[in-house]
Amino acid sequence: MKSLKLLKTTGSVTNLTGVVLSVSEIKRGKERYSATFRIKVGHYKFNTICHDTVLHYPPSVNDIWRVEGEHKNDVKCGPQFVVASGKRLIISNNTDQSIICDYIIQNKSFVGISNSWVKKLNNAFPKKLKQTLDSVEASVLVAHPKLKMPELLAESLLQSWLQCTFERKLLTFLINKNISINLLPQLINLYGLQAIENINSDPYRLLSFMPPQNALSHWRTLDSTAFKYFAINKKDPRRVISAIEAILYQAYDTNGHMALPIDIVQDTLINEGIEHDIGNILHHSEQNLLVHHQTGFIQSLGCWSLETIVARRLNALNGDKNSTNVDLQNSVLNDFERDQSLDNSTNEFKLNSIQLKAIELALKSNLSIINGGPNTGKTMVMLAIIRQYENQNKRIFVLSATESSVKRLAIEYGKKSENVSTFIGHIKESIKNSDLSQALIIIDMASMIDTATAYVLLKAIPNDCRLCLIGDDKLLPPIGAGILFHQLTAIPHLSITLNIPYNLGSEADLNQFKHAIYIRDIKTVKNIISPYQINPEANVTWHIPQIVARQSLCKAALNIWYDKKKMDKPLQIFSSSNRICQDINQEIQLIRNYKKSYDSKEVNDQKFIKGDPVIYENNNKELGISTGSIGKISEIFTPRKTVNFRECIIQVDFEEGSKYLTEEDCLSLKLSYCINVIKAQGCTFDDIIVIVDTNYPIDHSWLYTAVSFTKKSIVLISNAEFIEKSILSEQSNFSRHIGSKIKIKKGL
Structure with missing residues (x-):
């Protein structure tokens, strides 16, 4: 009854001092914070609300806070303590001993110290518990007649107290020095x-x-x-x-x-x-x-170590004598070609001579690189290699740099594969079971493998494991740092390039257009592309705004997007400009939310609404989200939802599955109505709009990568001269700086 009377008190200023039990929400203003947290004061627990950024620093669990404000009864949330001002307190000799006892009980650092032990400590050292824990040896706690604490428990208590005391001291130091x-x-x-x-x-x-x-x-x-x-x-x-x-x-x-x-x-x-x-x-x-000094470059030792160890591990794989070659079985190859003829409804499917050489390279080499442009048969070569291994009962692991490629292999070819990051997550179990010994690892979309990912993978796999990387070195370099695949394709004894296009399929114009950009064939590009205003249903079109400026480009893209959306044919928009992406994302989100009241959450000046498409811009190994993963916001949590001891604010359905994101996780989350091309590598969409902004240094690799995203149609927005200039420009992959080039010795 006393707590009810206290909670019903309104209008008078009250002070509360106690231990923070949980923090449900924190928002940062320019200089201060607002927060919602639960505090224990004596026998009572209070929900405290700090509005209008009244706190100089955010509260954390196990902090001791003194807050000043008043009790109010909220219709929706019930009794609350509304804070006008607050201050974190450091435990001192003047701190009330009951608060110190609560601090020890609530703090998980004090393993094995139960409520009953805290009561005994309080009785044994009335008003002097802090001074005692600061100064005594474990033997004092063991010998004290009111305690008789086990020696190991006493040592653990004092060690934890020392650690917590230092943490409080460090916290004070950081605050005094204005350090986060x-x-x-x-x-x-x-x-x-x-x-x-x-x-x-x-x-x-x-x-x-x-x-x-x-x-x-x-x-x-x-x-x-x-x-x-x-x-x-x-x-x-x-x-x-x-x-x-x-x-x-x-x-x-x-x-x-x-x-x-x-x-x-x-x-x-x-x-x-x-x-x-x-x-x-x-x-x-x-x-x-x-x-x-020879090359005139400077780098961190961390980056140098990554490059050095990756090169060392690749040489170890390539030079291992224990790896066993797999013979090319012509009967298996013939069966594969016959099956492909039936699957693709063609009279006769035959692998060309370069594709056959690529298959033999992968079967006979410890380290092989298969490079090729659009529709040159990279996937067919990979499937043929898989068939050879499976028919000879050899272990093979098929990986991809993107979740989109994993889904494509499963849906279109019925082949099970997994994301490289996912594979790395359980690689220790595979090594423990000797699954990787004498096995072949194929990595599709390998041009997207950055140096840091390669380092983790290569450090883990055994020397007698074989590696085959398949990709396209004309695409942009990976989102992460380095140009591993692009370097390896330049080593003749490791790599082979597929260069004969075939099987253009039902989207012949689009596939010819991709190949024409790949080989910089301007004449074919001009023959295929049509003005959007004249033939909006063509597979390959372009639209030229009257003024090639940011606002005009955005307006043109949005008009086409709205036209297609009315026809139930939404297009994915791409740009090279983060500013254009931001403008288009905000505009489409505003239209989508017009006169509607979807749940929303604002994080770091970016608004997220339930149903928004999003892209994740960094690898998150803990959550299993890859860079460039596309998803859709399925839930906004107000108040926050605790999932696996994490305070989550948003649920996103990614290709990897549903993920619960904290506010910190959401710093890597962006709206994806319009995406920067370099952030979406490996993704595919049926229909796309590509804004070719003349204000940004767009080259052949950028345009070719953008075009590779589409499966059915593309609309280019820019002037003809700039598109032609981009197609003919030099590839900029090697403008990405490295400390030292990878050198691979020929296998023995």
């Missing part, structure tokens, strides 16, 4: 009890704990903190080194560079107001940077 408290768990995991000492010795160490996205912006913030709180001067070598690391991080994340030319790094430093010669700084440095 979100870094606390990572600092504890890496540095342990030396975290404060390490940060004081070099505050720029914090850069490695920050996201690689917008690394230079993070560095500027950190640089300002270092000047203000750590007495760093402008000429400090630690400052210059950290700036170089930030430049490399950003180049890695934004453009996929594994290294950068020294002169580019030097110019960027000057733009940041740092005028130091890189050579002199690095000569006196023990930091994680490496200079390639």
Whole structure:
């Protein structure tokens, strides 16, 4: 009854001090936070609501908070404590002992310390529990007549108290130095009890704990903190080194560079107001940077390690003597060709000479690369290799860089495969069962495999495992960093290129158009493409706005999109400009939600509405979501939904299955009514619109990749001159910088 009376009190200011039990929602303003959390005060628990960004920092579970406000009764949510101001408290000698007891009970760090033990501790050391835990040995707790605590439990209690005391000290340190408290768990995991000492010795160490996205912006913030709180001067070598690391991080994340030319790094430093010669700084440095003097490149040791180990593992696979060749059986090949003739309703299906060489290469080599453009038979070659292995009872694993390719192989060819990331997730079990020994791993869409993914895979598989990569080196490089496949296709003894198009199928014009762009055949492109206004139902059309500017391009794309949607034929829109993507996404979302009230959630200035199509822009191994995965928002959770101890705000149905996303997960989630081409590699759609923006450096690889997304029709929006220029431009894959080229010795 006392709690009911307390909760019904309104209009008067009240103070609550207690332990945070759970946090259901946090929103960040420009400088402060608003939050909804549950706090335990004595025997009572209160739902607290902090509106209007009243908190200087967000609450966390097990924090001790003092909040000031008033009790109110919400019609929908029931009794609440509405906070006007709040402050996190650090446990001190003046902290009420009942709060310290609650802190120990609620904190999962104190394993084995039950309520009954806390009561005994409270009785044994009245008003002096904190001082006792700060100073005594385990033997005191064991020998105390009111405790008689087991020695192991006493040692565990004191160790946990020491750890929590340091965490509180580190938390205070971060707050006082204006450093994000979100870094606390990572600092504890890496540095342990030396975290404060390490940060004081070099505050720029914090850069490695920050996201690689917008690394230079993070560095500027950190640089300002270092000047203000750590007495760093402008000429400090630690400052210059950290700036170089930030430049490399950003180049890695934004453009996929594994290294950068020294002169580019030097110019960027000057733009940041740092005028130091890189050579002199690095000569006196023990930091994680490496200079390639012969090539004039600089890279982080992390990227150098990735490149070196990938090259080493590829050489180990290629040179292994224990791998057993698989003989090409002509009878199996003949059966395969006959089956394909029946499946495709053709009079006679025959593999051409280059396709046969590719099959033999994969059967006889430990490491093989099969490269080819559209409709040159890459999938047929892969299916023929699979048939040879299966008929000889040899183990084979078929992987793909994208979930779309996995689904395509299953639906169109009845072949079971899996995403590379999924395979890596359970690879240890396969190794334990010796499933990979003498097995062949085929990776489809291998041009999308970035260096970091290749590193994880190659580190895991045994030397006597064989590897066959199949892809198209004319496509854009992978979303992640590096150009692994594109490098390997340039090694003659490893690779073969399929170059004879066939089986153009029912979409002959479209497939000829793709191949014409692939080989830069402008004459054929002009013969196939039709003006959209004259023949909107043609497979390949273009539309030329009167003014080739951003707003005109957006308007043209939206008009065509609306026309097709009315005919129940929605098109996927692509662009090279993030700004155009943003404008179109917002416009279509606004129209879709007009005079309707779908559930919505705003994350980092981006609004998500139930039913929106979305794309995930980063690999998330924990959730099993690949870069470029397409999905649809199926649920918006208000309040948040706890799934596997995670506070989730959105449910998305991806190709990999339904996933529950936290607010942090949603930072990689974008609307996908219009997608940037480089973010959607490997996806396929029936009908697409491609905006070829003259304000962006679009080359052959970009246009060819965009065209490869469609299965039925495409509308290009741009002027004819710029499209022709893009087709004839040089391929830019190798403008992606690397530290050192991969060299593979011939197998013994």
